[in-house]
Amino acid sequence: MQFWVIQTLNSLSLGGLLFLLAAGFSLIFGLLRIANLTHGALYMLGAYLGASILNHVPSLAFAAFAGGLIVAAFGGLFERLILRRLAGNELGQVLVTLGVAYIIADLCLMVWGGDPIPVPTPDALQQPLEIAGFMFPSYRLAVVVVAVATGIALYLLIERTRLGAMIRAGVDDRQMARAVGIPVSRLFTTVFCLGAGLAGAGGIIGGPIMSAYPGLDFDMLPLALIVVILGGVGSLVGAFVGSFIIGFVYTFGIALFPQLAYVILFLPMIVVIAFRPRGLFGRTT
Amino acid sequence: MRINRRRFLQSASAAAGAAALGFPAIVRAQGEPIRLGLMTVKTGPLASGGLDMERALVMYLRERNNMLAGRKVELFVGDSAGNPAQAKSKIQELVEKDHIHVMIGPLAAGEALATDDYIREQKLPTLSVAAAEDMTQRKPNPWFVRGTSTSSQCSQPLADYCYKTLKYRRMAVIADDIPYGHEMCAGFQRVFEDLGGKIVQKTFPPLTVPDYGTYLAQLCTNIDGIFLGFAGSNGFRYVRQFNEYGLHGKVNIVGGMTALDEAVLRNMKYEAIGIITTCWYSATLDNPLNKKFAAAFRAEAKYDPGFYAAATYVEAAVLETALNAIRGKVEDKVALMKALRAIRADTVRGPVSFDRFGNVVGNVYIRKVERDEGRLVNAVVYTYPNVSQFWTYNPEAFLKNPVYSRDWPPAKNLGC
Numbered sequence: 001m002q003f004w005v006i007q008t009l010n011s012l013s014l015g016g017l018l019f020l021l022a023a024g025f026s027l028i029f030g031l032l033r034i035a036n037l038t039h040g041a042l043y044m045l046g047a048y049l050g051a052s053i054l055n056h057v058p059s060l061a062f063a064a065f066a067g068g069l070i071v072a073a074f075g076g077l078f079e080r081l082i083l084r085r086l087a088g089n090e091l092g093q094v095l096v097t098l099g100v101a102y103i104i105a106d107l108c109l110m111v112w113g114g115d116p117i118p119v120p121t122p123d124a125l126q127q128p129l130e131i132a133g134f135m136f137p138s139y140r141l142a143v144v145v146v147a148v149a150t151g152i153a154l155y156l157l158i159e160r161t162r163l164g165a166m167i168r169a170g171v172d173d174r175q176m177a178r179a180v181g182i183p184v185s186r187l188f189t190t191v192f193c194l195g196a197g198l199a200g201a202g203g204i205i206g207g208p209i210m211s212a213y214p215g216l217d218f219d220m221l222p223l224a225l226i227v228v229i230l231g232g233v234g235s236l237v238g239a240f241v242g243s244f245i246i247g248f249v250y251t252f253g254i255a256l257f258p259q260l261a262y263v264i265l266f267l268p269m270i271v272v273i274a275f276r277p278r279g280l281f282g283r284t285t
Numbered sequence: 286m287r288i289n290r291r292r293f294l295q296s297a298s299a300a301a302g303a304a305a306l307g308f309p310a311i312v313r314a315q316g317e318p319i320r321l322g323l324m325t326v327k328t329g330p331l332a333s334g335g336l337d338m339e340r341a342l343v344m345y346l347r348e349r350n351n352m353l354a355g356r357k358v359e360l361f362v363g364d365s366a367g368n369p370a371q372a373k374s375k376i377q378e379l380v381e382k383d384h385i386h387v388m389i390g391p392l393a394a395g396e397a398l399a400t401d402d403y404i405r406e407q408k409l410p411t412l413s414v415a416a417a418e419d420m421t422q423r424k425p426n427p428w429f430v431r432g433t434s435t436s437s438q439c440s441q442p443l444a445d446y447c448y449k450t451l452k453y454r455r456m457a458v459i460a461d462d463i464p465y466g467h468e469m470c471a472g473f474q475r476v477f478e479d480l481g482g483k484i485v486q487k488t489f490p491p492l493t494v495p496d497y498g499t500y501l502a503q504l505c506t507n508i509d510g511i512f513l514g515f516a517g518s519n520g521f522r523y524v525r526q527f528n529e530y531g532l533h534g535k536v537n538i539v540g541g542m543t544a545l546d547e548a549v550l551r552n553m554k555y556e557a558i559g560i561i562t563t564c565w566y567s568a569t570l571d572n573p574l575n576k577k578f579a580a581a582f583r584a585e586a587k588y589d590p591g592f593y594a595a596a597t598y599v600e601a602a603v604l605e606t607a608l609n610a611i612r613g614k615v616e617d618k619v620a621l622m623k624a625l626r627a628i629r630a631d632t633v634r635g636p637v638s639f640d641r642f643g644n645v646v647g648n649v650y651i652r653k654v655e656r657d658e659g660r661l662v663n664a665v666v667y668t669y670p671n672v673s674q675f676w677t678y679n680p681e682a683f684l685k686n687p688v689y690s691r692d693w694p695p696a697k698n699l700g701c
Contacts, residue, residue, distance in 0.1 A: 105329070114333025115518070117552055118525060137526075137530055209526065211518070213330070213518040
């Protein structure tokens, strides 16, 4: 019993972390049709910025907000100055995102050095909670709450606002959206900022669990890819459901079959691609 | 830096002084300088250790005015980014373009294994810090010596310490799912179980797993202690998450030689205090060479030297001793390798010598994380003198067994 309770909580908290990572990736992928391979690096950049901001202002919420804004601004500049010039050349764009990911990684190495840097857990959430006779970190439960709140906020943004309607239109049919007068160009930048900002904030919120360390970028990137491909490109609901599916499958998978960690991570994705090439919630066009 | 008259005069007189000191040596030198290659990692996830390697080697040479055995030394540095394929092409560059005589490095076991054939083919004298067991056991490379330790050379004495001194009887092991992790745990398990202890849980999470939550929830808590065989930042994250799950004080932690290196200790707080680890070095070692080195390194880098800095400094001392023994004739590779295996060198880790496989015999230290002057240090609590890679086993019998791995020795006592 205890095993199931604790691993369920672990699954939820991993799912929450994955959603914070993957939501922005999915948005960018859906609208710009680019697998943004800088996403892991932006997540790592967020974690490092968070650690530095927390040295001056001891509030994780503030750090996530400020760090997210900085990373969003960086993402906007990247989209405007570099990706924009390669419009239409999607393979080139993907390659550039990979190159920039390496550049960010080396800049982080220069600025923060090669050693892992802890991101402190907020004082109020430092004590573990006792659940079913087992201690569970309260911060991880808070992460689930933050992920769900972020999910709801994004859902409302996409489904209930004018900006969201434009984004949806762009995801469905870029040409037609442009033809009916939607400023697709500005929309691209906005979404890229939003996606990058989410990655940065996600890195800070994940920081107390994972810390900031060189290599965090490429530890996280495959997870974002798996979630988005499983859930369906450009679908927020897909990213949300995909995150929690991967959270559960991965956690229970390695708890029950510890030798098969990577198989378990990729297996659901392969199965879904085989039967639903556009992912669980991807739309067919 | 702006150059004013005073600074110019300072550096000019320093240069003149150095020239005056170095002059007799240059006369003695056999013409060409010794071309020394350092194969390290300056970018990517392993860069922290790799940069320390370069810093320590540059320090070593600078302290000797860039002279070893009466010859000037030219240093060539290659960066593999920790990638075995890149390590190979960079070593080719060091050999074929820079014409190095001898190499220190590479850093990681995967890089050493990927370049093993090339080192044999080129007959390149190599002093490595990579721990892969079989490079000095069942498949010894005649051009390879290691002044640090094999993967299990430090974990075997720790198992002895856990059983005899700490009186642990039931333990778990967890390590990165790479040969280094497997070999460390296997050596630990073999010695611990041969003494009569039981390893009741063995776990190998992927090297790049960002979160140990699932593994922590699985940990047997009715044990005396858990052995951590992590590298890089993984030990740091494991210990932090261990505390997050409220396990601090419930299960004792002991660690391998890279689990809580000085490099990660400086970013840790109370959570690490009291943890016992094993290594062939500690920045707090009380010998004259190390006191000087640790103080100088701290003055320059603002932190304590750890595994990689000390490893390179040790390898440099071993190289210098061997070069002195052959009077600087680095071109005679066979004589150099013979000297490397025959010498006894005094280093910052204490005295070392080499077995016939090219692996070091030297002290292994059991250390405990303590607070000292506001920082965490690995204080030495016990010394195992002159430890061989075969521990106390007979080398011939040892080598008849399969190499340490995930599944050897087999675990017979699993189950919480």
